[in-house]
Amino acid sequence: MHDERFPGLRRRGFLAATGAASLGALALTGCGSSDGPAASEGDGKPKRGGRLRAAFAGGGASETLDPHLANLFVDAARAKALFDKLADYGPDLAAEPRLATKWEANKTLDRWQVTLREATFHDGKPVTAADVLYSYRRIADPKQAFRAKASLEPIDLDASRATGERRIEFVLKRPTAEFPNVLAAFGAYIVPENASDFDKKPIGSGPFRFVSFTPGRSAVVRRYDDYWEGAPYLDELEFVIANEESARVNALLGGQVEYAHELNPTTARAHENQGQIEIVRLRNSAMQAFVMKTDRPPFDDKxxxxxxxxxxxxxxxxxxxxxxxxxVGNDLFGKGYEYYADGLPQREQDLDQARTLLKQAGAENLKVTLDTSAVAAGFTEAASIFRDQAKKAGVTIEVKMGSKDSYWSDILDSGTLACYRSGAMPIEAHISQRLLTDSTTNATKWQYKDFDALYQQAQSTRDKTERAAVYERMQRRLYTEGGFLVWGFADWILGTARKVKGVERDAPANTLDWARFDKVWIA
Structure with missing residues (x-):
């Protein structure tokens, strides 16, 4: 199944899975402090020591620590603790160096030289070019269903090679100006050469090293003192599974955990500024939209x-x-992200003009089905609200409830109008994965060769200002006649104990500073 909270996912996605152990069944240990006293580095400054317990929705007994199979938010958080990528996304979704210290392109943008920093795996071995090439070739294995496979598609891995212990020449199949986005792709973690067993004793180069793992219940990791960016403040970090939001909230209120992921707005309002727990809102984390299929009536008429x-x-x-x-949104993906066309006027409701356009299209008294599901928060509510708004313009919308288990795959090709959401990703990636003729998740069926050509022009343009102008041109067309009706951008909401400090608030889900537990401490 395809869940657009993390883009490109074509399986179960980040839904609270059924069948996993509830929080009440877990044997939670620790109390948020180390065996000995934590050493303070001054008032208001980070303190070393302690154990933090973080509650996430999980995926049951099938969970794995294989970072290339990460599908759930908890998978991503565990992978981030144990492993590293060559790059990751900053708050504006621009790629930032991680294991790579720099990347340089040739004049034609189809060969990139990447230099690695001096970093070590948890067994003390250095991270090398051979590890990187092994990791990427493993992800690209056609026999496997690894998440980052589509993102790595521009790389010719047969031709790419190590040019030194810490240097790689990536040969690309075509010019790719935004190649750093490939290095930062979700799931593109670097593992040791020939690594294959990740659930018994995974070895990564991340800020924490493995201690224990029970699928569907708990994973414990411990500070890695030799981490290249500096050792975490915490002694230990435990990921615990609580599929129901109420279980995560109650565990946080009861002191069983210190961090609860994915809270709903009602919970946030009830506890915000009440003093017992901290509510953290990660702004602009999820695009909310309706998709209109542009290849079939009535939406084949712009x-x-x-x-x-x-x-x-x-x-x-x-x-x-x-x-x-x-x-509110403005019918474009990526508000606040790099390359976003923020100069376009904010679109407002205009029912009279809507009626005029429908009359010109011969679509007066239009009737259309809107597919929705309880698969994501707000979907059913959005469908009902939009149905009532459309009625004022003479449009009859029939709301059709779909299955949670198959909704994303059902709406990808079927129907004409559907509720939709997406997690954070670069605007370039949104275009390449969803808006080109051969895009695999093209839910709006936007397929125009001249639009494809603009994307290739952008990817072949070295000068960033000139490239931004091409992206703006593409977005202006989507704003005028595209198939995404982007009505809003949702906050992602976390809860923490008041003693937990260092949680980044300017970090949309999917970005580097989301779930950065190596930067968190217990006061």
Whole structure:
């Protein structure tokens, strides 16, 4: 199944899986402090020591620590603790160096030289070019279903080679100006050469090293003192599984955990500024949208799509479907991200103009089915709100409830109008994965050769300012006649004990500073 909270996922996604042990069944140990006193580095400054317990929804007995198979948020957080990537995304979704210290392209942007920093795996062995090439070739194995496979597609791994112990020449299949995004792709973790067994004693180069793992219940990791970016403040970190949001909240309130992932807006409002726990809002973490299939009636007529843009009251959708925990969208992905076309006027509801466009398209008294599901928070509410908004423009929307288990795969090719959401990713990746003729997750069926050509022009353009101009041109077209009706951007909400410090607040889910437990400490 395909869950757009983490883009590109075509399986179960980040849903609270059934069948896993509940938090109450776990044997939780530790109390957020080390065996000995933690050494303070001054008032308000980080303190070393302690154990933090973080509650996430999980995936049951099938969970794995293989970083190339990470699908759930808890998988991603555990992988980030144990492993590293060559690059990762900053808060604006631009790639930032991690295991790579620099990358340099040739004039034609189809060969990139990447230099590694001096870093070691948990067994003391250095991270080398051979480890990188092994990791990428493992991900690209056609017999496997690894998450980052599609992201690595631009690389010709047969031609790519090590040019030194810590230098790699990546040969690409075509010019790729945004190649650093490939290095930062979700799931593109570096593992030791020939590594294959990740559940008994995984070895990575991340800030924590492995202690224990019980699928569907708990994983414990311990500070790696020789981490290249500096040892974490925490002595130990435990990931515990609690599939129900109420279980995560109750465990946090009861002191059984110090960090609870994925809270809903109602919970946040009830506890914000109440003094017992801290509510952390990761702004702009999830795009909220309706997708219109541009290859079939009635949305093959751009005037109908434009009418639907004007039907939406975005503030009402954010207030009603997200309980106000977000901000309005403007029919483009990536608000606040690198290359976002923020100069376009904010679209407002205009029912009169919507009716005029529908009349011009011969679509008066239009009836259309809107697919939705309880697969994601706010979907059913958004569908009901939009149905009522459309009625005011003379459009009849029939809301159709889909299965949680098959919703994403069902709407990818079927239907004409559907609820949709997406986690953070670079705008370039959103375009390449969803808006090109051969994109594998093209939910709007936006397929135009001239648009494809603009993408290739952007990827062949060395000058960043000139490249940004091409991306803006592409976004202006999508704003005018695309198939994504982007009505909002939702906050991602976490809860922590008040003694937990260092949780980054300017970090959309999927980015480097989300779940950075090596930077967290217990006061």
């Amino acid at each position: 005037r109908v799509r434009q009418a639907f843009f004007l039907i939406a009251d975005r503030k009402e959708l954010v207030d009603g479907a997200l309980s106000g925990a977000g901000e």
